Amino acid sequence: MAPSYDVVIGYHASDIKFVEKLSAKLEKSGLTVWYKKNQDEGKQTSEAILGCKIYLPVMTELSAVDKNIQEQLSLAYISNSAIYPLAQIRFRYLSPKLNGGAKLMLAKINWCFVFNMDEFDSKLDAVINCMKRDLSNMSPSSGGENLTEAAFSHGLVLTHGPNIDEMEGSSSGIGLTETNAQFWDRHFQDKQEVPWTEFRDKFRQDYGKKIDEELPDVKEDKLKFIINLIYKDIFDMEKTITRKVYDDFCVSKDPHAFFSRTQEYVVAYLSLREVLAMDSSLRIPVIQSLGQFSFPAIVAGLSDMLKDDDPNVRAVAAIALAHAGRDKQDTVDDLIGIIEDEDRLVRESACLSLGFLRSARAVSYVVDRWRNDPISTVREAAELALSKMDAVEAQRCMKVTQVLSSEMSALKPKVA
Incomplete structure (x- = not known):
């Protein structure tokens, strides 16, 4: 069983002095903290992330391109840890260095920015207050569910960052045409079911361009990859799409809820692919943990293994x-x-x-x-x-x- 910590810190080796100060601050507030103290603790890091409630990556220009940090982010994301990114430079400088999945994931989470050590204590006090509030909302058996909303009936839950007034937030924003009508209502009105091919064509018509601009690059043709993911994972390869399944997936009544939820699903899927590609010695404890999720990509990944x-x-x-x-x-x-x-x-x-x-x-x-x-x-x-x-x-x-x-x-x- 993975050890349990309130907070696990991820960082690049060059930031060890900052991490030591950060850890001391968190521990002084009563939180249990773990971070890698030598380069041979890769397995322990994976196990610690699987058992933690909060993952705090220290994001710098070096950590943004560190494969270990990318894997840790993906692991924290799919294991439903709350993610609190902390950076010492502005997001706009980090963003170009992040891979597609990490960029989209972190752009939708509120950040803490510490630009100089004079503001370290005040910024961290705000973060700690937020962490403690969220930790107090977690029941012992919830595994962090109170910090998240159920994404869809497949079993995976997606983590959303806390709202902290003192933090410099950043949002990806999908920049779509303003409309008050949901995707379904715009195209299918009062129908309770439509053929998949018709749904697919309307989705491609509305969001094909935004997929090309907004969603992370993949090895496959991007639009085809997204369409196939929707068909296989969200609609279980049904030839007819019902309004109920659509509504259950969307959760909200936002006009672009279906696209937004698809966007979140893609991040989760790509995060999972990152985890399944980890070094073999690190995968064993991760694979054990994946048994608790019925997310289709997890089942398919385990089958491939x-x-x-x-x-x-x-x-x-x-x-x-x-x-x-x-x-x-x-x-x-x-x-x-x-x-x-x-x-x-x-x-x-x-x-x-x-x-x-x-x-x-x-x-x-x-x-x-x-x-x-x-x-x-x-x-x-x-x-x-x-x-x-x-x-x-x-x-x-x-x-x-x-x-x-x-x-x-x-x-x-x-x-x-």
């Missing part, structure tokens, strides 16, 4: 996928696909995950491992999985196990 070259990644991904993808039809097939993996830990994970899912369709595959696997721990995992399954075949196998155990006990020599 079942083919990873590292058997440790495959094994942990199998367990996480059983939790994140428990409601997805393809999850059982994906896990069955690795039940004969060359690595014993992966086979054990596949058996245990299928047992967790209680899949009747997987029983014959688990039975095969129970009877035929050459490694005893895999057979034990298969037996445990069968004990969790309600299918008739699983129960019959367990009955056989009980009979065999009884007979073996009877054959053992009696102690005089």
Whole structure:
């Protein structure tokens, strides 16, 4: 289990003196703080971010282009930590150095700017007051949910920064044509459902240019990538789009709510891709944590990890996928696909995950491992999985196990 801190600080090594002063200030106020004290603590940093309530990146021209900071930002974002960026130079100087996803993410969050040390205490006092207010609103079991709003029914929540009067805010602003009507009402009026192709064409007509200007660059064709993401993740590849699903996604009645929510979704998706591309040694604790989210891209990412070259990644991904993808039809097939993996830990994970899912369709595959696997721990995992399954075949196998155990006990020599 990841350690829990109120605040984790991310920074470039050149800012260590400032970070030490910052940490001392936060700790003096009663907050628990963690920051990397040597360059070999990459794994600990990931674990600390997964367990923290607030991630505070110290943003400078060097940290803005630091891949470690970009990964940490993405990890904090998808693990639902509140993000409090603190900078010593103005946002307009940092913005050109940030990658697309980080730029869009941070542009929508209020910043604290400390331009000289004379204002350090007053600026940090304002930040600390805000942090404490937000921390007090978190229930012990919420994991920070009170700081966020549910983005959509897929399970991911998006973090929004605090409102602090003393801070110099910055907003990306999508700069769209003023209108009082929502996207749906502008084009479909009183209709309760429309064909996906019609919805797609109207969206492209209204927002194609803004997508090209505002949203982060991706390796794929940008507009095609966004359209496919909307179709697959937001509308679950339905041929007909209903007003209810549209409204549930939009949340608000803002005229450009659908575009804004899509914009947030893209940031979350790209943040996740950044995390899944992390160095293997850092990915293990991250993969474990992803099991709590049912966000489609997380499920797809975990499924892809079942083919990873590292058997440790495959094994942990199998367990996480059983939790994140428990409601997805393809999850059982994906896990069955690795039940004969060359690595014993992966086979054990596949058996245990299928047992967790209680899949009747997987029983014959688990039975095969129970009877035929050459490694005893895999057979034990298969037996445990069968004990969790309600299918008739699983129960019959367990009955056989009980009979065999009884007979073996009877054959053992009696102690005089």
